[in-house]
Amino acid sequence: MDRILLAELTRDARQTNNALAAKAGIAPSTCLARVRALRGSGVIRGFHADVDPALAGRSLQAMISVRMQGHARARLEAFMRHLAGLDGVLNVFLLGGAYDFFVHIATSGTEDLNAFVIEHLSSNPDVAYTETNLIFQHARATHWR
Template identity: 70%
Template sequence: MRLDAVDHRLLAALAEDARIPNNALASRAGVAPSTCLARVRRLKEEGVIRGFHADVDPARAGRPLQAMIAVQMRGAARTRLSAYLQRLADLPGVLHVFLLGGAHDFLVHVAAPDSDALNEFVIEHLSTDPDVALTETNLIFQHARAGWY
């Protein structure tokens, strides 16, 4: 699917505020409200827009400790990376999972209530898994949401 300037303006406005009313979105994109509605519908149908989500602050939601955990799988488990990615994504406290090329197979972004809970997560869900060869936990002190669009 080819995106034009209007599509990019729509995506930028929605990335900034997914709850923007259609008439305001249309105005920002420079199109009629009916055109805007049709364009957004098409962007969703084509998979360009995957969904609309709340940007929840983990700290204010009771999970102030965030970490990026690098996971390296054992050789035999590499045939099941896609399934393992989804399994990781379904674990409690997981915010994002990235399948990587390089020394590590995954980066898992987690939020936990405290260091004991983070330690328990790593041990219970990763270190004791026979498919996991190695984990490396890095604490996140600060982060900023990028304004990609």
Template identity: 70%
Template sequence: MSTGSSSARMSGGPRSQDLRTRVDGGAGLERRARATVRLDGIDHRLLAALAEDARMPNNALAARVGIAPSTCLTRVRRLRDEGVIRGFHADVDPALAGRPLQAIIAVRMQGAARSHLPAFARELARLPGVLDVYLIGGAHDFFVHVTAPDSDVLNDFVIENLSANPGVALTETNLIFQHTRGGWY
């Protein structure tokens, strides 16, 4: 299961809501509660295989993990329903898609704007070129991962969407020279 700028999301089922604490009353930002889903060795092998190739057909996934296809289907469905699997995503190469410049923009908000963090995060996530928005602790409030076709477009993005916003106190743009995706599992 990989992340990228283009994604087709499959939401978790009703039970997955029980496992999340909504930061903003259900508007997009979430924090995982301490409760976790009980997973066994087969579940972990399924997750590792799907993290490597989320498009693997069910029968191939079952064979790789060593279980029957019907069992595999049931277990993957349960993992989705429990919210362990949040979605399946296309890993798009931004450079090959015409957006070779990537940056992480650190954003610090004005003190009075802190009550609007969830709304601001949703607003940022909808902007063209934004891959991810992270609400963080520390000196900054957000890290925003963006792509752009060139430095002029990146500059315009920062000025028009961040610096011009009266709630934004500071931005710091860090260019990404190389990116190596880790295997989380």
């Protein structure tokens, strides 16, 4: 039952409880209790607006790969939180593998992207290496299975 609710909420988090209950084949009171339980347990972390960066004035998106210096390993989580709070950052992923982070950013153009990389990454002594990849298209998954 919870998987059905998650799938439906992933498709449209703004639907009414009655509509969600009907799609799941349960009573509205049961649906409300299940969704509250999913929120309370942290499975559902929140409901968010899906903003189109281009229409909001940030038409250039990039994924920046970041490798940290060996001495900075103890500060990875703090650095991740710092990056997530910066203007234009959409997502920050802490990784295992060749890179320590992927930073998904939306900017108004190449000048702002260049300034971000220099100001927040290249000038940081804890950052060993960055690689910037432009994002031409993006499709958000619309299901949860």
